[in-house]
Amino acid sequence: MATQFLPPDWPGNFWAHWAVFTVIILVFLLLTVMAFIWFERRAMAIMQSRLGPNRAGPFGIFQPAADALKLLIKEDVVPAAGDKVVHWLAPVVAFVPVMMVFAVVPFQGGALLADLNVGVLYIVAISSLTAVGIFMAGWSSNNKYSLLGAMRQVASVVSYEIPVVLSLIGVILLAGSLSLQQIVQAQEIPFILVQPLGFLLFFCGALAEINRAPFDLTEADSEIVAGFLTEYSGMKFGLLFLAEYGEALAISAIVTTLFLGGWRGPLLPDWLWFLLKVGAVFFFIVWIRTTVPRVRIDQLMALAWKFLFPLALINLLVTAVEILVWPDVSLWLLVPVNFAVMIVLVLLWSKLFKLGWGRVNV
Amino acid sequence: MLADYGYIGLLLIVAIFFAVTTLLIPFSLSLPARLAIYSRKFRHYIQTRWPLLARFIPPLPSPPKFMQIVPYNPSPVKNSTFECGMETIGKSWVQFNFRYYFYALVFIALDVLVVFLYPWAVELRGLGFSGLFAVLIFIGIIIVGYIYAWKKKVLEWK
Secondary structure, three states: HHHHOOOOOOOOOOHHHHHHHEEEHHHHHHHHHHHHHHHHHHHHHOOOOOOOOOOOHHOOOOOOHHHHHHHHHOOOOOOOOOOOHHHHHHHHHHHHHHHHHHHHHHOOOOOOOOOOHHHHHHHHHHHHOOHHHHHHHHHHHHHHHHHHHHHHHHHHHHHHHHHHHHHHHHHHHHHOOOOHHHHHHHOOOOHHHHHHEEEEEEHHHHHHHHHOOOOOOOHOOOHHHHHOOOOOHHHHHHHHHHHHHOOOOOHHHHHHHHOOOOOOOOOHHHHHHHHHHHHHHHHHHHHHHHHOOOOHHHHHHHHHHHHHHHHHHHHHHHHHHHHOOOOOHHHHHHHHHHHHHHHHHHHHHHOOOOOOOOOOOO | OOHHHHHHHHHHHHHHHHHHHHHHHHHHHOHHHHHHHHHHHHHHHHHHHHHHHHOOOOOOOOOOHHHOOOOOOOOOOOOOOOOOOOOOOOOOOOOOOOOHHHHHHHHHHHHHHHHHHHHHHHHHHHHHHHHHHHHHHHHHHHHHHHHHHOOOOOOOOO
């Protein structure tokens, strides 16, 4: 069924399919992460009235490649007091799950490595494993900043896992499937319009899980130097950095697939639509980073447990009731209803109690 | 279906291979520098311990400078724990209260709830209202515990 979108001369062979898509995933990951690093630095520079990297190549586009080469020939400093084996293994453990996520993301109709029928569950399970690598990195460095950063990472992943997973259920209810391919096919209109609250909750939680600003407490530069990255240098640092940006890329791809209609779009070729949407989501992440100040750790935890989790549960039940009460109604009718539900709930819930801002007496 | 899991297993192997290779390339490039350091240290050891013997041992070959692409030059100061210029006091591997013990407990309860909601979400249209009521009872039980935790101020980061 999945092969109907592929060209007619597609080799149906197991090994050919595997080889082609493994190369595609690897190249896509590396090139897009490099492009994203350049894009983030340039976009942030423009937003902050700076120039950004502009020496290596036109507009500095070779800057990430130059940085990678520099990291490759740097001396590898391992703290004498640290656990050397775990210190070495941590970047591997952090990177591997990031790459595994892309196995089920469709780049185009049918163009994906493995069309799992438990795709969303697979993504949820795999993507949270990066926290193990980050905790290994923080613990093995035997540095107090590293350990604090790693502890914060574990705490935030434990807290944000639940709202993220719950807000995805709204999409699954609408699509009636866990396969990412079928979820994209079910999106006559992008699910961001039908599930605005779900998107909001998922995006907040995802930003916290991949520790991007404003939830980047794991490596908050002004508090704990660089968190778990403090004792890393050379290619180990490079691999952890790659894993981090790969996570941002993975989140962009998942948001694109689940909420923005994946590869679907008029006129342009499908894969180009996918890339454009991924880039747009990443630009949104960068935009948030330059706009919103960092939250405090108690605010981070309060946001997950008191705001995102109850709203995700309510959103899930509202969606389920809507689907059961109006089984045959057009999705367009749900758009205004769900937007109204989102506005009312967010306003009410934020007036209901304080999330922990203001002074805290510790 | 089984082929899909085969793809994923093979991708896992490729991912691990890629990550390990990326780490091994700079290590192998630093081998000449490591060899140079070790031969110098060995020479120094021999000369300080047995100066007479050192005359009969020819100097170990040291790789030329241009081969030492990735430097390797550890020192006690460089390899000490980084703490903004201060000397570290004590170890980091100590027990400390990080206050998320209760979060972990609540997480386990809620995570089980979420995993049970996934199959229901896929089969929602087939199960209809009876499925929704069953799930509502299930969520209700968990919510009682959640409200209790909130009232007991477990969710406060203090």
